[in-house]
Amino acid sequence: MSTAELIFVLVKAWLVTGAFVSVIFLTIGIDQIDEDAQDAYVFRPLLVPAILLIWPLVLWRWYVLKTGRDNPMSRFHPVRKAHDVVAVMLAAAIIAALVAGFSVRQTWPADADPVQLSEKSESSK
Amino acid sequence: MNDREDTPFFIGYLQVPQKLRKLLLVTALALVGFLLGAGLLIGRTQDTDPGGGAFRFDYGQQTVSGVVENLAYPLFHVTEGNDRLKPGQTLMLTGSGKDGVSNRTLPMVGKLATAKGIVLERGSLEMLQLAGGKRGLSEAEKQSSVSVPKPEDLGRWKLTGEICDGKCLSGAMRPGRGLAHKACANLCLFGDIPPVFVSTKPVKGSEFLMVLGPDGGALPKEAYDFIGQYITLEGAVARHGDMLVFKMDPETIELAS
Amino acid sequence: MSVKYVPVQWNRNKWMYDGFLLVGVGLFLGFFLHIRPDFLSGNDPRINAQILNARAFGVCAFLMLSIILSIGPLARLDPRFSALLYNRRHFGVMTAAVALTHFGFILNWYFAFSKSNKYEALLFANTNYGQIAGFPFEMFGLFALICLLILSTTSHDFWLKFLTAPVWKRLHYLIYPAYAAVVAHVALGMLQDASGNVFPALFVVAALIVAGLHVAAFVHDRRHGDPVAEPVAEGWFRICKASDIREGRARIGLLPNGERVAVFRQDDKLSAISNACAHQNGPLGEGRIVDCLVTCPWHGFNYDVRSGRSPAPFTEKIPTYNLKVHDAEVYVDPNANEPGTYVEPVEVPPLEGEA
Numbered sequence: 001m002s003t004a005e006l007i008f009v010l011v012k013a014w015l016v017t018g019a020f021v022s023v024i025f026l027t028i029g030i031d032q033i034d035e036d037a038q039d040a041y042v043f044r045p046l047l048v049p050a051i052l053l054i055w056p057l058v059l060w061r062w063y064v065l066k067t068g069r070d071n072p073m074s075r076f077h078p079v080r081k082a083h084d085v086v087a088v089m090l091a092a093a094i095i096a097a098l099v100a101g102f103s104v105r106q107t108w109p110a111d112a113d114p115v116q117l118s119e120k121s122e123s124s125k
Numbered sequence: 126m127n128d129r130e131d132t133p134f135f136i137g138y139l140q141v142p143q144k145l146r147k148l149l150l151v152t153a154l155a156l157v158g159f160l161l162g163a164g165l166l167i168g169r170t171q172d173t174d175p176g177g178g179a180f181r182f183d184y185g186q187q188t189v190s191g192v193v194e195n196l197a198y199p200l201f202h203v204t205e206g207n208d209r210l211k212p213g214q215t216l217m218l219t220g221s222g223k224d225g226v227s228n229r230t231l232p233m234v235g236k237l238a239t240a241k242g243i244v245l246e247r248g249s250l251e252m253l254q255l256a257g258g259k260r261g262l263s264e265a266e267k268q269s270s271v272s273v274p275k276p277e278d279l280g281r282w283k284l285t286g287e288i289c290d291g292k293c294l295s296g297a298m299r300p301g302r303g304l305a306h307k308a309c310a311n312l313c314l315f316g317d318i319p320p321v322f323v324s325t326k327p328v329k330g331s332e333f334l335m336v337l338g339p340d341g342g343a344l345p346k347e348a349y350d351f352i353g354q355y356i357t358l359e360g361a362v363a364r365h366g367d368m369l370v371f372k373m374d375p376e377t378i379e380l381a382s
Numbered sequence: 383m384s385v386k387y388v389p390v391q392w393n394r395n396k397w398m399y400d401g402f403l404l405v406g407v408g409l410f411l412g413f414f415l416h417i418r419p420d421f422l423s424g425n426d427p428r429i430n431a432q433i434l435n436a437r438a439f440g441v442c443a444f445l446m447l448s449i450i451l452s453i454g455p456l457a458r459l460d461p462r463f464s465a466l467l468y469n470r471r472h473f474g475v476m477t478a479a480v481a482l483t484h485f486g487f488i489l490n491w492y493f494a495f496s497k498s499n500k501y502e503a504l505l506f507a508n509t510n511y512g513q514i515a516g517f518p519f520e521m522f523g524l525f526a527l528i529c530l531l532i533l534s535t536t537s538h539d540f541w542l543k544f545l546t547a548p549v550w551k552r553l554h555y556l557i558y559p560a561y562a563a564v565v566a567h568v569a570l571g572m573l574q575d576a577s578g579n580v581f582p583a584l585f586v587v588a589a590l591i592v593a594g595l596h597v598a599a600f601v602h603d604r605r606h607g608d609p610v611a612e613p614v615a616e617g618w619f620r621i622c623k624a625s626d627i628r629e630g631r632a633r634i635g636l637l638p639n640g641e642r643v644a645v646f647r648q649d650d651k652l653s654a655i656s657n658a659c660a661h662q663n664g665p666l667g668e669g670r671i672v673d674c675l676v677t678c679p680w681h682g683f684n685y686d687v688r689s690g691r692s693p694a695p696f697t698e699k700i701p702t703y704n705l706k707v708h709d710a711e712v713y714v715d716p717n718a719n720e721p722g723t724y725v726e727p728v729e730v731p732p733l734e735g736e737a
Contacts, residue, residue: 002502002506003505003506004502004503004505004506005502007502007505008499008501008502008505011501033544034540034543034544036385036386036387036540036543036697037387037540039386040386040387040388042388042389043387043388043389043538043540046389046538047538047540047541049531049535050532050535050536050538050541052535053528053531053532053535054532054536054553057545057549057553058544061544061545061549065544070546072720072721073701073718073721074546074548075546075547075548075658075660075663075721076641076656076658076660076663076700076701076718076721077548077640077641077658078547078548078551078658078663079548079551079552079555081640082555083603084600084603084604086555086558087455087596087597087599087600088596088597088600089558090558090561090562090592090593090596091593091594091596091597093559093562093565093566094561094562094565094589094590094592094593095590095593097562097565097566097569097570097589098565098569098586098589098590100514100566100569100570101566101568101569101570101573101574102569102573102582103514104514104515104570104574105515105573105574106354106355106380106381106515106574107355107577108325108355109285109325109355109381109382110325111325112285112286112325112326112357112381113285113325113326114282114283114284114285114324114325114326114327114328115282115283115284116280116281116282117280117281117282117283117359118280118281119280120278120280121278121279121280121281121361121362121363121372132461132462133462134669134670134672134677134679135462135464135465135468135679136672136677136682137393137395137396137465137468137469137681137682138393138395138682139682140394141395141465145462145465148462149465149466152463152466153398153402156402156406156449157402157405157406157409159406159445160406160407160409160410160442160445161406161409161410161413163410163441163445163584164409164410164411164412164413164414164438164442165413165414165417166580166584167414167441167580167581167584168413168414168415168417168438169417170578170580170581171437171576171581172429172575172576172577172578173428173429174428174429175428175429221495222494222495222496222497223495223496223497224496224497298430298433298491298492299428299429299430299433300429300433300575303574303575304515304516304519304570304571304574304575305571305572305574305575306492306575307508307516308492308493308503308504308507308508308518308520309491309492309493309507311507311508312492312493312496312498312503312507313496315496315507316496316497349510350510350513350516351516352516353516354515354516380515
């Protein structure tokens with residue numbers, strides 16, 4: 001099996017697992033952990049694509065909320081410090097990508113002439 | 126923060142404050158105007174002319190007779206043609222999609238065969254996309270004494286240009302070359318579509334040369350690192366029928382400056 | 383706001399926002415694809431429709447993403463632009479849709495027609511990872527697309543509440559590597575083949591504006607960021623003078639544990655609440671008291687400043703802080719109370735020159 005085939009199989013397995021998780025979470029789990037979701041059904045299909053993609057995070061949060069391990073204060077610690085670093089890194093990455101792109105850019109060498117090196121090609125070649 | 130006493134305060138679900146309305150309207154119109162202008166400007170100045178290559182469905186299906194030559198990628202030398210494809214012309218062959226036809230041509234090497242298909246044409250470069258199975262390529266019932274034309278040695282050359290896949294270049298994709306198209310070209314080449322070198326200027330009358338490895342085999346692995354880039358490289362050029370064939374030396378590849 | 387989830391909570395401003403967006407995107411695509419005299423004249427367009435479409439949707443997604451990325455720093459440099467933050471999620475979802483369309487045109491054209499599965503072909507067709515020119519730039523695009531899909535699919539308010547705002551925000555930080563990847567994707571892809579200067583120039587300008595705005599906002603925050611609260615005896619922290627706080631506004635103090643407290647003045651009484659909104663951790667202290675309720679500058683979530691509770695029927699709660707005023711200075715106990723804990727406001731002298 002090639003690497004590409006392997007990755008493709010893993011991606012499919014990830015999405016299929018996500019589909020199982022979304023069925024269980026949206027029929028059983030969501031009512032247990034969010035009272036605002038009780039009796040609200042129209043919005044649930046909207047959540048399916050996200051569960052397909054990030055189902056491990058869904059399972060983890062479901063577990064934390066269900067078992068009462070959620071620290072209510074943790075909701076109020078916004079991630080603001082990282083923002084400075086990220087802003088500078090973003091700017092650096094953008095400039096690096098632009099420099100890389102322009103440094104290798106070629107123009108069609110329309111003036112280059114074909115050069116004949118010999119009348120006969122060596123037969124050994 | 127730079128929040129002054131008179132800074133208006135926007136609340137999403139309420140009416141927009143009077144003082145903000147103008148700013149937001151101007152911003153919204155500016156964004157719409159920017160997108161409109163960018164669409165017009167980029168759309169109008171984009172590259173739209175990939176050269177004249179195209180599928181010639183307008184010619185209809187072509188039927189010709191000729192001799193199959195066995196290089197790493199097959200060539201078809203027309204012996205009995207029609208209005209479009211004349212005797213003496215040499216065609217590259219391809220299957221549908223990104224598939225070559227070596228498995229079909231191998232049993233017919235050196236024999237007279239009948240080929241049916243759609244022409245892809247880019248200037249002097251011609252390719253025939255064979256119809257499926259026996260219908261596309263079959264041994265002629267009457268085998269006359271034909272033979273593959275003797276190749277003419279044109280010497281060693283140093284050429285500047287780009288290695289492309291012969292099918293997209295001939296017009297299957299427009300544009301069908303360059304780095305944005307590289308992965309697509311690789312897929313064609315993996316599928317046994319003949320590679321073609323586009324020279325900056327004609328070599329002995331043609332700017333297109335079918336590419337082979339130094340020993341006459343398939344495109345060398347090293348060449349894949351340079352598909353879609355402008356390079357110089359050396360190799361032996363020979364004329365097979367009216368088609369130039371370039372046996373490239375992978376060690377000589379350099380990026381063109 | 384909470385109370386029974388619905389797919390989208392529409393209001394007039396959102397309709398306007400989305401309307402302008404749709405018109406902008408529609409005009410871009412329309413002009414890019416169709417206002418081409420040299421195209422219209424011939425019955426055989428010279429480039430494939432698929433490639434033309436892929437270009438149009440790709441460039442559109444890049445420009446939309448550049449605009450989205452500019453809104454955040456712009457709002458920090460000038461709070462009046464905070465209005466653009468509202469409903470930014472709809473902008474993001476639309477961008478993901480445009481990017482996905484671009485992907486579809488590429489996948490079903492360049493990676494189709496071979497014997498291999500087209501998704502696998504995308505992964506193996508080009509493996510020149512060791513070089514810049516000829517690098518499989520598609521992988522940058524693929525990475526960015528996956529990020530955009532994660533972001534857009536988790537944009538519903540349910541995810542904010544379920545994951546908590548800090549986790550949701552961390553997840554949505556993916557927009558930054560995604561944008562950098564998009565720039566690399568374009569720089570090593572379309573830029574390499576584009577002749578002429580118009581697209582390269584617009585591309586560079588857009589990317590540099592995004593980079594520049596982020597650096598400018600970073601510098602601005604360094605200079606004008608929230609002041610650090612000073613420790614004094616018995617664990618109390620000094621925030622500011624009582625007279626520094628205007629009626630209906632707050633002063634923010636950065637506590638040693640990294641939390642921010644917002645001290646509001648309402649009817650010449652002070653109350654201290656968490657600066658982080660329960661919804662998306664918006665900076666409540668940069669909001670105002672409107673109709674007796676603290677209103678978040680991001681999405682307008684409301685809280686009673688004394689208890690940190692949203693008015694019924696809403697159920698959001700934020701932590702409150704104990705505070706005291708001594709010699710006209712405001713002090714806060716850095717140990718937050720449980721979300722929704724009532725704290726008696728502290729009366730202070732009225733401000734001079736204000737009724």
